[in-house]
Amino acid sequence: MDIGDCYVGWATDEDIRTRGASGGLVTAMLAAALEKGLVEAVVVLKKLGEFEAVPIVTSDPEEVKAAAGSMHSVPIVLSRYLEYGTKVALPAKPCDARATIEQAKRQQVDIDTTYIVGLNCGGTMHPAVTRKMLETVYKLDPEEIAGEEIDKGKLIFETKDGEEHAIKIDELEEEGYGRRESCQYCEINIPVMADLACGNWGVIGDLAGKGTFVEINTEKGIKILQNAIDAGAVEITPADDKGKAIRAKVDGAMMKVAAAADEKYLAPIEGSHLDYYMNALADCINCGACKAVCPVCACGEGAKCTEFSSASDTYKMSLFHLVRFVHLMDSCIGCGQCTDVCPVDISLTHIYQRFARPMQEEFEYKPGMDMTTPPFFGVDLLEEGQ
Amino acid sequence: MAEATATGTTSEEWQPKIVMFCCNWCSYGGADSAGMGRFQQPPTxxxxxxxxxxxxxxxxxxxAFLEGADGVIFSGCHIGDCHYVNGNYKATIxxxxxxxxxxxxxxEDERLKxxxxxxxxxxxxxNVVTEFTEQIKKVGPSPLKPEGVV
Structure with a gap:
């Protein structure tokens, strides 16, 4: 097994294989890592309902197995729940993986003891928006939903009576439903920065729907996969070239869609920028939730954005936001959490991206993709002077 | 009252407020020598x-901008002369x-230098102060200036 190798794998346990998505490889791998002592804790998603799940940290392999087949969730600030250096494995969408790597750069997470099992991601949906969409667009009762699926550009909901209801995602997004806005213009679908990149894209033939495509990205990835094979929890077979090509094709198609959404949402502001930003932030109630959930902010309680800004300021814009704009210019990964938690629905991710994108492009720096330092700190001072 | 003064400017001409951050070792000394050499500069x-x-x-x-500055200059030693070896490289980033x-x-682009x-x-x-003041006079008061601040 080498870095760069691609396999298709599945869980040997019958129960995990049927309950887990795409053969339950990830679930089996995480459970095996706990059982064999490779890690002390695993982050999994605990389902709250059909539309919502919360990330939990567990050391119980049974709880990991119980979480099989759960959906995507939001990136968490891992360092807030685990001590530095804890051996941990977590399933991660590309933005989760990037958030974890950014935390590692800020000495919040020890990257050498963190196993990131990446999952392909084509976007996530906000639970509240999804419920509203079901009621108004699909004319269905949200409680009656038994499953969801995205196929051929259509979002399909299956109700408990077995009927399928499909509507094109494009149409939904046109009306403001569907995926989160930040997911629509996110162009990273395959977690190349994680230790393993897993997903169902590229699984063809007899294995379709019963296996998971795995690409090995790092030494740690080899370790966690080999551990699961040694434990007898998973079986793998080398992926064929056709599968690889299909996976690349799906990725390419998703990137094109993202680029189109990018042009739509992040088009240059017409008119006064200052008015645009002042209007956008006018409703802010200074709750600070956007900072609290931000996975790339490692400043803690006494941060510059909060310490120097006060609710009694009579400034035209809050210093809190201005400092966060500068702060996130080199590090915003566009995960969308700030928008999610904002109690007055300010599209914060959108605003941060407007500031961050040009700078990240100029420095050719993408945060969270590898362990290279951000341009703010990573500049070679002596070379710059020559 | 738009009475003309001896220098020919009107007393009502708007004067920008500029905040200038000077490093202790070079630019602050530069400000001193400007005074000692009696070089004319606007009091902005x-x-x-x-x-x-x-x-x-x-x-x-x-x-500074939020408090009502119309322009901000920050200034330090020439590249290579920093008292702390590379502080001014950090400033450039x-x-x-x-x-x-x-x-x-x-x-506006002109407001920060x-x-x-x-x-x-x-x-x-x-010269830097004079030129910058002229530049700010052209673009006018800062849109971020709080109400009531002149």
Missing amino acids: VRVIRVMCSGRMDPVFILN KYKFLKAMVNELGL LDWISASEGERYA
Whole structure:
């Protein structure tokens, strides 16, 4: 097994294989890592309902197995729940993986003891928006939903009576439903920065729907996969070239869609920028939730954005936001959490991206993709002077 | 009252407020030599001394704008002359980010300036201040100026 190798794998346990998505490889791998002592804790998603799940940290392999087949969730600030250096494995969408790597750069997470099992991601949906969409667009009762699926550009909901209801995602997004806005213009679908990149894209033939495509990205990835094979929890077979090509094709198609959404949402502001930003932030109630959930902010309680800004300021814009704009210019990964938690629905991710994108492009720096330092700190001072 | 004064300017002409951050070792000395050499300069600048241009924090500059500054200059030793070896390289990186940020925010490009002034360059100091003041007069009062601040 080498870095760069691609396999298709599945869980040997019958129960995990049927309950887990795409053969339950990830679930089996995480459970095996706990059982064999490779890690002390695993982050999994605990389902709250059909539309919502919360990330939990567990050391119980049974709880990991119980979480099989759960959906995507939001990136968490891992360092807030685990001590530095804890051996941990977590399933991660590309933005989760990037958030974890950014935390590692800020000495919040020890990257050498963190196993990131990446999952392909084509976007996530906000639970509240999804419920509203079901009621108004699909004319269905949200409680009656038994499953969801995205196929051929259509979002399909299956109700408990077995009927399928499909509507094109494009149409939904046109009306403001569907995926989160930040997911629509996110162009990273395959977690190349994680230790393993897993997903169902590229699984063809007899294995379709019963296996998971795995690409090995790092030494740690080899370790966690080999551990699961040694434990007898998973079986793998080398992926064929056709599968690889299909996976690349799906990725390419998703990137094109993202680029189109990018042009739509992040088009240059017409008119006064200052008015645009002042209007956008006018409703802010200074709750600070956007900072609290931000996975790339490692400043803690006494941060510059909060310490120097006060609710009694009579400034035209809050210093809190201005400092966060500068702060996130080199590090915003566009995960969308700030928008999610904002109690007055300010599209914060959108605003941060407007500031961050040009700078990240100029420095050719993408945060969270590898362990290279951000341009703010990573500049070679002596070379710059020559 | 628009009475003409002896110098020919009207007493009502708007004078911009400029905040200038000078490093202790070069630019602050430059301001001193400008005074000692009696070089003429407009009285628009409020100088704040920092130990090094590398000490400049984006917070300082953003706060200056929010408090009503029409323009901000930050200034330090020439590249290679920094008292703390490489503080001014750090300043250039911060400047790059701040400049992009201030532009995206919708403030005019002219309102923020980084310049190198050494302790012996009194005349240059006076020129930088004069030119910058003219520049700010052209673009007018800052849109971020709070209500009631002149």
